[in-house]
Amino acid sequence: MYNFDITRPTTVDEAVAALSADEAQPLSGGQTLIPTLKQRLAMPSVLVSLTAIDEMKGITEGPGTLKVGGGTTHGDVAQATKGSFAGLHTLASKIGDPAVRARGTIGGSVANNDPAACYPSACMACAATIHTNTRDIAADDFFQGMFTTALDEGEIVTAVTLKVPEKSSYQKFEQPASRFPLVGVFVAKHADGVRVGVTGASNNGVFRWAEAEEALSSNFSPDAIEGLSVSAEDLMGDLHGSPEYRAHLIKVMTKRGVADAS
């Protein structure tokens, strides 16, 4: 039902060239974009499929880091992090269902920056670096609000490098129908402090809960944030949950995450 062409480059360079066309749009696993096309929320003239680019697939361990190719599926991330990176393993293995995890990719998730996507919270909490075909961008600078990122037109997320925390946990409160997080909290305890990434909740997309990070950095226990609260202002309200409910859930999920990681 859509008037568009599709190309299937096999290298990043070919993909970048193809994306220089007018209204060209990258297509990764397609688990978000294809239903969006159906609703005609996106009207590209050319879809550049990134699934045939081998150099964008795979996971490599570095010193204290994990580099995940942009075309790596959630299923592969879940498999590779089992027993070694608890938070990321939980996150990847709870996205959608097995069929979605077999197709959906980290690059697609990060580049789309859906306010309810799971991966951005891990990127924030694990001080990730987003690699593109032209540059490296710190996660804190990359995510710029709902569906908005630092990516330029035609720029592709080729990989994501995450700092592997000492301890981590991902806690997702699912919107039951879509299984996206109504609130998702990624708690990561690094040698130099604790980072807390929150997704699903804010009108401004993924964010770090600074007060909780500070409190948890000096005392990594659920009690440390007992006295804190999250303001409902700027939080999303929709048919699945009010801003107040989301604010409440952020704290509950953070405490759960800390307890789980401890």
Place this chain on the structure above:
Amino acid sequence: MTGEFSEKVDIEVTVNGEPVEARVPAGRHLVDFLRLDLGLTGAHASCEHGVCGACTLRVDGEAVRGCLMLAAQADGADVWTIEGLTDQGACTDLQRAFVARNALQCGFCTPGMIVAANDLLNRGGIPTRAQIREHLSGNYCRCTGYEAIVDAVESVARARAQDGKGARAGEGAA
């Protein structure tokens, strides 16, 4: 390429073991390609949002949603539908168990359910009931209440483990 796109894409895909060459609209979903162009109506289009699982197929060894994949993306892929899996005898035991245990009513979800369940069983071992439930959580059934489905899958997992043929059943189709 700007401005003069063809909207049609040539693909070469293996469907149920047979090579297929086709020229498809770029926007055609894989499940529509199978149903409309190849007449393979076993995979059903139901929610078309990737939520219900009625269109679940096996692509390059993995269970995927036929409505969340374009036919063009399947270029070069190895695609199996319930019809092919049936002919190969890749899930005969599962099919028998579904019949014997009344793990279906209207049947609309059944082909997708069997492809998804077979995907789990091909991983080997005996999954727990909780694992079966979790694995099938993306395949909606509005009729049965799922109890019989979990029973059927569990019974086949045990039987396959006993026969030591968990791995072999996977090779048949992949």
Place this chain on the structure above:
Amino acid sequence: MSVGKPLPHDAAHLHVTGAARYVDDIPAPANALSLAFGLSHVAAGTITAMDLSAVRAAPGVVAVLTAEDLPFDNDVSPSNHDEPLLATGEVHYMGQPVFMVVADSHLNARKAARLGRVEIDPRGPILSIESAMEADSRFEDGPRIWTKGDVGQALQDAPRRLQGRIEMGGQEHFYLEGHAALALPQEGGDMVVHSSTQHPTEIQHKVAEALGVPMNAVRVEVRRMGGGFGGKESQGNALAVACAVAARATGRPCRMRYDRDDDMVITGKRHDFRIDYDVGYDDTGRVLAVDFTQMTRCGWAMDLSLPVADRAMLHADNAYLLDAVRITSHRLKTNTQSATAYRGFGGPQGVLGIERVMDEVAHALGMDAADVRRRNYYRAMGDVAGGPAPRPADSPRSFPTEMKEGDIASRGSQAFDDDRAEVGVASENTTPYGMKVADFILHEMTDALLERCDYFARRDAIAQWNAENGLLKRGIAFSPVKFGISFTLTHLNQAGALVHVYQDGSVHMNHGGTEMGQGLFQKVAQVAASRFGIGVDRVKITATDTGKVPNTSATAASSGSDLNGMAVQAACDTIRDRIAACLAELHQCSAEDVRFADGRVRVGGEDMSFTRAVQTAYENRVSLSATGFYKTPDLAWDRIKGQGRPFFYFAQGAAVTEVVIDTLTGENRILRTDILHDAGASLNPGLDIGQVEGGYVQGAGWLTTEELVWDDKGRLTTHAPSTYKIPACSDRPGVFNVDLWDQPNPAQTVYRSKAVGEPPFMLGISAHLALSDACAACGPAYPDLQAPATAEEVLRAVTRARG
């Protein structure tokens, strides 16, 4: 005998191999066209201009039709002739079809439909119960009110009293197969229609009206549906009529299916209800009087709303003998989808009302809620004096003098006054509508279930556990169901069948019921096989076809096997008796001495195969084809007075559900469910248990995760599976024990079985009550849990309970 055996679904082997064909799988000729509707984008208003030039110019478009292009009746209503296929001047809800596109493919039709420019001068839509009441926007002249006893006085005299309200949402059917139809034009203007419908005769009737031809020019065939649940009783009319009209206009086959979003936006759903209650009761938990006010949003057109709202009133008592009761029912007309039939047909809403009363009374008294329920039960079958209600006169004393308008085969049709109704009114152990309850077995069933699932010990253990756990709370609840079986429009309680026996001994069976997954075809085939004493493998089950069995009622009201089983039985018996008479004459014995069993026929001293017996009959020029007919006896009902005997019998069931909630988030899970359900002497326990399990999960879904939300413009915001949540495999109870009561039905039904389609749906209410119980463990106050009990609502109820 094959009756009573747990045989698999007749098409199971086709389903597991993907070979079973649904309407959209039927190969159509290469020149077939596809349809799509252009929809209204406002909820209420006047169409001021329509520019469809872009639609006509779109690729693949063959024709575009508006109301003015329709050749004959522009109506797809099953009741009031108030539902145009395509809007005429006014639009009444967001999603109403305004024009239709005929194109060379499904995608081209859909794509073109979005290019229509329809200008509408909007009006403030009536969306809420409040605004409908304020505007007096309703169906019928005022509320229906039925009373038993002096409610005002009884309320005043009662030692204790409470008032409350429960809101319960609607429910999307979410049949996995969306609506679909295919029309194939025939010679001489005839039309053949394949439709995913529970009511082929209704489709035939509406198509005939739309084409301006008699019903004999239209044949409708239904092999199966991918789920119906009531959603395909009337809502398939629009697609079938549109396809037939387009097929007539173009001379080409036309097919149509709704995409999921369209299906959810266009078609009707379960009626949402608000029920207010004013209750008088005593210290023992006995309810002395209840005053119910039921309000329901019917949507924009009448559809089946009157009998739905009637059935909610008819189940306001559920299992409880109420001496003083008043039920006031407001059927409100709103600018939303036209609410329609959905498994239980208003019954679940009525039952939830009284179950809520029992729950709150038990809470107020600090009593066990199961004990309160038992205290209020109808008296048991054995304890009721006399037999069933007296038979009404054989025929009505007054007859309609004019020909009925419209849909006499629809539940939406108006009954003529039936003055036989008063004959059936009994005086003791009666329902609020004056029907004696003579078959009540819930005392025994409840005792058995509570013991089987160790209810009281678990209840104590849960209380202990709750005392020790602050974060998580558990809850447990019991709930019964007593559901009336029969169409409340009495004349619909009839069915026909057509059976042929071929000379090789194989049997071809056809009846008016449709298969939507419930296993009707197999159950009826088991009846046929049993009548002939042969295996069910010799009975060919064939698609429902208006050309074979005419004037059928919808496969609805759980009546499928009761009615069609009896009709098939009658047809089989006619043929069997003819064979017996023939053989008896040849063997010089009495026809009663001819025995059919195990594939053999014994006559005199001889024993022959069924096939040989059939061949003998054929050679002796005996007709081996027969129709069968059945009508349910003993029914008489006046819906205006609310008096009579609307039901042939009651199907019953009981459930205990245990849940756990997280008091910090409202998250919840069903831990365990135990069910004992009454299917009479089950025709097929395997299929019946499947109905019970599926019904329970669907009922629990209705009251927990399934939430329909409209915005203030009247737009349904939950129009996709990514926003509307039905139960998934991971949501079903961890432990799920289902047993059948399996005692013969005292009423003379087919092999003494009972209907099983709808009643178990209401067992899902125990899940809602268990959640309420868990919330109540958080504090002293009544949690006042509303429905659906989403996580956020559970959290609110926890807060309320804390007081």
